[in-house]
Amino acid sequence: MEEAIAELHTFSTLYTELNGQMIAEIAEISSVAVLDGQQIDYYDSEIKKLIPRQDWMKEFASGDRFKEYIKIRDEIQQTNKINIRVVMEQFNQSHGVHTYQRMFGCDWDDETGYTNGFDEHGYDGEDFISLDMKEFRYLSPVLQGIITMMKWNNDRKQLALLKRYYTYECIDWLKYFLTLRKVDLERRAPEVSLLKKDPSSPVSCHATGFYPSGVTMIWLRNGQDHDEDVDLGETLPNEDGTFQKTSTVYFTPGELVKNQYVCVVEHEGKTIQKSLTKDKIKSNYELKFELAVCRKEKQT
Numbered sequence: 001m002e003e004a005i006a007e008l009h010t011f012s013t014l015y016t017e018l019n020g021q022m023i024a025e026i027a028e029i030s031s032v033a034v035l036d037g038q039q040i041d042y043y044d045s046e047i048k049k050l051i052p053r054q055d056w057m058k059e060f061a062s063g064d065r066f067k068e069y070i071k072i073r074d075e076i077q078q079t080n081k082i083n084i085r086v087v088m089e090q091f092n093q094s095h096g097v098h099t100y101q102r103m104f105g106c107d108w109d110d111e112t113g114y115t116n117g118f119d120e121h122g123y124d125g126e127d128f129i130s131l132d133m134k135e136f137r138y139l140s141p142v143l144q145g146i147i148t149m150m151k152w153n154n155d156r157k158q159l160a161l162l163k164r165y166y167t168y169e170c171i172d173w174l175k176y177f178l179t180l181r182k183v184d185l186e187r188r189a190p191e192v193s194l195l196k197k198d199p200s201s202p203v204s205c206h207a208t209g210f211y212p213s214g215v216t217m218i219w220l221r222n223g224q225d226h227d228e229d230v231d232l233g234e235t236l237p238n239e240d241g242t243f244q245k246t247s248t249v250y251f252t253p254g255e256l257v258k259n260q261y262v263c264v265v266e267h268e269g270k271t272i273q274k275s276l277t278k279d280k281i282k283s284n285y286e287l288k289f290e291l292a293v294c295r296k297e298k299q300t
Contacts, residue, residue, distance in 0.1 A: 011035050011174040012105030012118070013073075017080040019088065019098045029077055034105075035177050038239060043073065054240075056184040060177075069173075076102070087123050090144040099124055106170035110178075117166025136163055181241055185211035188242050192265050192272045194281040201283075202251070203276060205263030208244035216266040217247040221259050 015031045027044035034040065040057050043050045050070060052058040060066055084100035104119040119131035129140045129149055136159060140149040152158070190210035196203050207215060213235050219226045229250040236244050249261060261276040 007036075008107055008109045008114075009036055009174060009178060010105065010107050011170065011177060012103055013076075014103045015076060015080050015101065017077075017084045017100040019084050019100070029081070031073060031077065035174075035181065036241065038241060040177065054181070054184075056180045060180055065176075083121075084123075086148065087128065087144070090147060091123075106166055106174055108171050108174050115167070115171050117170060119162070119166070131162070133166065182211075185241055189270055190215065190265055190267050190272065192263070192274055194263065194274050194276065194279055196281055196283045198283060202248050203261075203281060204246050204248040205265070205274060206244070206246045207265045207267070207272075208238065209240075209242045210244075210267050211242045212268070213243045214267070215243070215245055216264075217245060218264050219247065219249050220262040220264060223260075223262075226261070 011034070013031060013033045016029070018026065018028050027046045030042070030044040032039055032042055039053045041050050041052050050061070050073065052061050060069075080100055080102060083102075084098065087100060088094070088098055099122075101122040102120070103122075104117070106115060106117045108115050117131075117133050120127070121129040127141050129138050129145050129152070131137075132139050138149045138152045140146055188209055188211045190207040192205065192207050194203055195206050205217060205219070207217060215235065217232065219230055226249070231248040231250070233246040233248070238244055247263065249263075251259075251261070256276060263274045265272045265274075
C-alpha cells in the first residue's frame, strides 16, 4: 500500500471591507477562511454570523473553542474598519467606493516541520503593505503606505504579538483544523466505477472520495495479476480533501470475450472488486444517449 502523501498545508483568511455607496447585493464586511484551498467558513455583515462550509466545521461551531475563533475574527474586522478610513486619507480620498483587503495565515509542511506566515494588505485591488516574515517588519510598495508602514514597524509590542501568532498560534489552528478534517475524512471509503469514453475505448477503473491517500489498484485477468497494457495514474487530491486514482487496462474485443478482467481496489483493509463482465461500465456514449432521450421526452 502507498504511503500517505506529504504536503504543504495552508490556512488563510481573507477579509474584505468596502467603503462608500454600496451595491445592494454586496456586503460591507465579509471574510472567508480557507484550508488547503478549500473554503471552510464564511461571514458577512448582512447575515451577521459565521457560516460553516464543511460538516466538520459545523461540529466545531458547536464547541467552546469556536468562541475564541469568533473573537479573533471580530477583532480583525473592527481593525479593518479603521484601516480603510486611514488609507483613504493617505490617498487624499474623501468619497467614492473603495476596497480594503487583508489576507493572512500560515503554512506547515507535515513532513519537514517547515512553517511560515503571511500577512498581506491591499487597497482598491493593489498591494498596499505586507509583513516580511524574515525581518519581521512591514514593507510598502507605494508612497501612500510609508506612514502606516513606519507606524506599524514602531509598534514593537504589536509586532511581538504577531510574531507569536504566526510562529505558534496560527500553526496550532492549522493543525487543529487538519485534525478535525481528518476525523471526518477517515470515514471515507473509495467509490469505484468502471469508465470508458466510447464502445471502442479502453476501460478505466476509477476510485474516488477516499481518505487517507494510500490505496492499491490492480487488474486481474482470469484470477491472476495482470500488469501488461495497464496505465496506473497518480493519486490526485479532490477539492473536499479526499483523493482519487485511476488505472486503465487496454485490450482488444476478442480478449474480453476470452478472458475475465477484474479491477481490485484495496484501501484501509477494505477490498472492492469490479468485473468487466458483471459490473456496469459507464461511458460518455451512454451519457449522451440518456441526455438525448431526456430532451426528446421533454419535447413530446
